[in-house]
Amino acid sequence: MAMGTGQSSRISAGRLEIRPEEHAALVDGRPLSLTVRELQLLVTLAEHPQRIMTREELFAEVWASEPRREDRSVDVYVSRLRAKLGEALPGAQLIHTHNGIGYRFSPDG
Amino acid sequence: MAMGTGQSSRISAGRLEIRPEEHAALVDGRPLSLTVRELQLLVTLAEHPQRIMTREELFAEVWASEPRREDRSVDVYVSRLRAKLGEALPGAQLIHTHNGIGYRFSPDG
């Protein structure tokens, strides 16, 4: 995989499909209306399924800089993302919290 | 990869794999949801397979200090760890008690 920024062309996770190059995330073929940040965060998480990613890693990928010591941005965007994903996929638990560390994307439960 | 003090990069024990650097312990590739303490304890035990480790040794590694005379923390966390491991690997007996001494991690039975 010789991608510059690490963008896979497509990522599937059950009924969810992500197309980074098209700036789109679809559920059953219907696009979610995610903001740029939300999508970037989802892409970053989904590019590393089952991997626990720290806030620093996520911030580095999505914001392309280092977070302040007490930055809650990642948490806030995870929350917004969950809200929109939960609306389109009720009951699904795609993003898991790992206390004291960060977050993890898991295609299944 | 600048490696820390005594952290092996990966430890395998049958279906269990531990990746200290990623703050993760996996069973069949799926991460267990361990707390920081639980993971530290598991790492410490698993770094010395087949070796009986005293409470003092474990406490020193995980808590980075000395236990009070009647500290039950190690026992409690071993118990919690066993519960979570037993859930993911029913029937497995990874952590053995050595009466009057401490605990031992054994990859096989």
Place this chain on the structure above:
DNA sequence: CCCCTGCGTTCACAGGATTTTCACAGCCCT
């Protein structure tokens, strides 16, 4: 044989730490 003791295991809980969510002000773009 029964009781007592020592040890390990687990439960319950309070305090602290962390995460989640809400509300809002500034920005950018149209």
Place this chain on the structure above:
DNA sequence: AGGGCTGTGAAAATCCTGTGAACGCAGGGG
């Protein structure tokens, strides 16, 4: 000016940690 996006602070909710206490088990002594 209007509408949505962003990031920040702070309250609310949740989880983690360590502790004391109860419970079970095994061995020794009466």
